[in-house]
Amino acid sequence: MTDMAPELRDRYIDLLIGCLTRELFIDEEVHDVDLSALTGDSALAQSSGGVDALRQELRSKNWRLVRRGGDPALRLDGSDWPPAAETMVGRLRLQQVRSCVESVLADDIPGDLVETGVWRGGVTILMRGILEAWADTERAVWVADSFLGLPAPDVESYPADAGHDLSNIETLAVSADQVRSAFDRYGLLDDRVRFLEGWFSDTLPAATMERIAVLRLDGDLYESTIDALDALYPKVSVGGYVIVDDYGSWEPCRRAVDDYRRAHGITDELTSVDWTGVHWRRSKQQ
Numbered sequence: 346m347t348d349m350a351p352e353l354r355d356r357y358i359d360l361l362i363g364c365l366t367r368e369l370f371i372d373e374e375v376h377d378v379d380l381s382a383l384t385g386d387s388a389l390a391q392s393s394g395g396v397d398a399l400r401q402e403l404r405s406k407n408w409r410l411v412r413r414g415g416d417p418a419l420r421l422d423g424s425d426w427p428p429a430a431e432t433m434v435g436r437l438r439l440q441q442v443r444s445c446v447e448s449v450l451a452d453d454i455p456g457d458l459v460e461t462g463v464w465r466g467g468v469t470i471l472m473r474g475i476l477e478a479w480a481d482t483e484r485a486v487w488v489a490d491s492f493l494g495l496p497a498p499d500v501e502s503y504p505a506d507a508g509h510d511l512s513n514i515e516t517l518a519v520s521a522d523q524v525r526s527a528f529d530r531y532g533l534l535d536d537r538v539r540f541l542e543g544w545f546s547d548t549l550p551a552a553t554m555e556r557i558a559v560l561r562l563d564g565d566l567y568e569s570t571i572d573a574l575d576a577l578y579p580k581v582s583v584g585g586y587v588i589v590d591d592y593g594s595w596e597p598c599r600r601a602v603d604d605y606r607r608a609h610g611i612t613d614e615l616t617s618v619d620w621t622g623v624h625w626r627r628s629k630q631q
C-alpha cells in the first residue's frame with residue numbers, strides 16, 4: 346500500500362477499531378440470555394410451564410433465548426466479553442495500542458509488534474492494519490497464544506496464580522485457524538503476520554524476532570506475564586513500549602510486572618489508560 350492521505354488513514358484506523366470491537370454494530374449484537382437468571386414468575390417462564398420446561402423446550406428445538414443489543418459504555422472500556430467481536434479490549438486500550446505503534450513509527454524505533462495472549466486476534470489485526478495504513482513494509486506482527494485457552498495455574502511454581510483458574514473457560518479457547526480467518530476477513534493476512542502457537546514457556550524463548558518495538562502482554566496469569574517478560578523484554582528496543590492489559594484488574598499479572606520491574610531495576614513511569622491497562626516506554630538498556 347502507498348502512503349494514505351492523513352485523514353483517510355485516521356478514518357481507516359478508527360473504522361477498524363469500530364469493527365474489531367463491534368462498537369459500530371452494537372445495536373445488532375445478540376447475547377445469550379442466562380436462563381438461570383429467569384425467575385419462575387416471569388411471564389415467559391409461566392407461559393412455557395416454568396423455567397425448567399422452557400429450558401427443555403429450547404434444548405429440544407435447538408433454540409437459544411437471546412437479547413439484542415450490547416452496552417456501548419462497556420465496549421468503550423473493554424469490560425465485557427463480546428459475543429462476536431475480534432477483541433475484548435475496548436476502544437480506550439485500542440487507542441493506547443494505536444498511539445504506541447504510531448509513536449515508534451514516528452520515532453523510527455526498531456522492532457516488530459508482539460502480543461502475547463491474542464484470543465480472537467483483534468489487537469494484532471489492529472497492529473497489522475496500522476502498519477498497512479502507514480505503508481510500513483518491514484515490521485512483522487507476532488501473534489502468540491496457546492490457541493487452547495489459559496493453562497491451569499501451576500501453584501507450586503507460581504503461588505500468585507492460586508485461585509485464578511480460567512483453564513476451563515471454553516470461550517477463551519480460539520483456534521489459530523479462527524484467528525487467521527479473522528485477519529483474512531480484514532484483508533490483513535500475509536507473511537508479515539507470524540503465529541507462535543503453544544504455551545508461552547515453550548514458544549517465546551525460541552521466537553526469532555530480533556528486536557521488539559511494541560510488546561503487549563495479555564495473558565492474565567502471573568506465569569503467563571512473567572514468561573513473556575523473561576523471554577521478550579530483553580528484545581524491547583530503547584524507545585519501545587511495553588503495554589500490560591491486566592495490570593489494574595488482575596492481581597497475579599500486576600505482581601508479575603512489579604516483580605520483573607523490581608528485579609531488573611526498571612523505573613520507567615507506568616502510565617494508565619483506563620481501569621486496567623498501563624504502559625511504559627523503555628528509556629534505557631538495563
Ligand SMILES: C[S@@+](CC[C@H](N)C(=O)[O-])C[C@H]1O[C@@H](n2cnc3c(N)ncnc32)[C@H](O)[C@@H]1O
Nearest residue numbers: 432433462463464490491494544545563564569
Ligand atoms: C484475555 S485473553 C486475551 C484477549 C485479547 N488480547 C483480545 O484482544 O481480546 C487471554 C489469552 O491468553 C492466552 N494465554 C494465557 N496464558 C497463556 C500461556 N501461558 N501460553 C499461551 N497462551 C496463553 C489464552 O489462550 C487467551 O487467548
